[in-house]
Amino acid sequence: MTTIAHLVDDTTPGGVMRVIEHIQRDADMARLARHRIIPLPRTGWAVPRVEADLIVSHLSLNWRRLPWLMQLRAIHSGTPMVHVEHSYTAAFARHNVARMGRFSTMLRISFSLFERIVAVSEAQATWMVEKGLADAEQIEVIASAIDVAPFLALHPIQKAPRVIGAFGRFEPQKGFDTLIAAMRASPRQDLELRLFGDGGEREALVALAAGDPRIRFMGHVSDPARAMGEVEAVAMPSRWEAYGLVALEARAAGRVLLVSNVDGLRDHASAGATLVRDGSVRGWTAALDGLDTPDMVAIKRARVDASEATHWFAECWERLVETLLKDKETAHAA
Template identity: 25%
Template sequence: MKKLLIILHDLSAGGAEKMMMRLAGALADAGNDVTLLMLTGGGLHAAHLDPRVRKVELRSPRTARAVPALARFLRANRFDAQLAALTHVNVVAIVAALLSGTLARLHVSERNAFSHDKHVNPDFMVRLAYWVAPLLYRLIPNPVICVSRGVAQDLIDTTVARRQDVTIADNPVLDDDFRDKPPGLPSHRWLLDHSSPVIVAVGRLAPQKGFDTLISAFATLADSSARLIIFGEGALRAQLLEQARSLGVADRFDLPGYTNDPRAEVAAASCYVLSSRFEGSPNVLVEALSTGTPVVSTRCPHGPQDILIGGLVAPLVAVDDPIALAQAITQQLSTPRELQRQSRIDAAARFMNASAVETYLAALLRRSSP
């Protein structure tokens, strides 16, 4: 049994937070003693943390101000490996590990396309973290764990990080018995009546997710009975609703908010669409594939090409091309649902907990990859 620590800012509704929560539980499943530490604390996913995982909340008012408290915690508690996630948390963890003498046991991870993600948050301290992080990544003893080959290559191509400064580990997206567990019932009324095709997307209502392109594509579909649901919350809610009204599709479009069970919603849909402008390794795309539901994705950096095997599993279209996106959606809606269903499920199986945990343990404990 190894004593492992995961360091996050909180357990809010983001994909990285959800994956770290799942990773903590999967590492516990593998027989390890796992602690999940939050620099601030709380968040939507906190209630779903595996009870075997010890939860620590430093309650720092800001992530950047958590360095002293984290350093004290690392001095007082010896772990075989420490894993931080998200760029600004990585910087705090590196400084605290240096002060506590635990840098040799620290690993950091990048969850998104660095060259794109660094422009998203305007906060000065976050921007500073993105500037200094690649310099630190060259100096720390352990390589940065990236969630996909694309994320790793992006870090090499756009920063001072070198190939030896990165490694790759898959996200633990699915339970090991996902094939044997039927999805739950959807919550949305349109997914319960099946009277017309329903397209589903899931994600933060933010520019990264390209939902404006998806709405434009949806408005051009020949089937005027089709409906579009986007599950998620974010700053663009009013803007997306106004776009749907201006395009005349407001009565067939809904933003119901965050969903606790995206697999259940997607499983009942006619088609799932990932319209993102950039990603790291889109977990909801894997969840969608695991249900067997037809899928369409942009060929965004990074992740979809790898997950969809270059388009063999499902169509890949150019980013910000509503015409191509509409054509791909139409093709999927007109194709028998069972066609390539098993291929979609098989592609998702790579991201089962047990397989993903082995890639993480290989990186954290410097073992040979499985």
């Protein structure tokens, strides 16, 4: 049976590990190959010799990692290698990269070491091509996926939403400061904002809420589907987001979904999400104030699309694996 080794250097709870866990548990992915997860430290690492038919990197790319990647490529010159880019996007670069030329050079060199680069959204892939980070032929778009069955089991919203949920780590990326400020500026006293999660910005976010009784901090979520069942709409004011698993979950649950007009969140708009094009506090206040009776046709379409996510995830990976292994056989025969 085909063996795929997945290299991971971020095993903290979050989107990357949720996708990795899905790969391990999903029946379709299990039929495709035997998946080995290889955790790696972010510093002080030795280059392992990986016994696998295909190596998939879920690693964080940077200049320090680059010599290590070169050694990995040299040791496994006959093994196809794929990199899944979970993090870097156009909006990430705008907010975090001071020297775009140097950053782009690092990505171009790193990407060149792999047979394929997996973009987790169409928006991310478009950015890669436009910036010349990789050729279009090298890029495969495979949207991230997890098991959404617990969310599909929830009853979809059928009335104007009043309880709004925000899910994720309390860190600048998620834009919860903007959402809280928008809620405080809203004149609607019938709305309630529940923030699920924790993180380094908790104290600042609590201070920003200033005791507004409409804003509640719910703490860490051990059961995301149960938490989703407590809300009627989901807001994602992220400053950058390669894909956005919470958006997939919200669509599967039949919740009204408001997302920032950035990166992979744009991909969800074609499947039922509402883009908040003005990402300012004023723009998000208008979006919250405009919450009304949902379009049930759009909600149903969003649920159907979300229900097929795991199928398409496995099918895309199957096509990619078959192509790379066939190319490997052809190269060996030559």
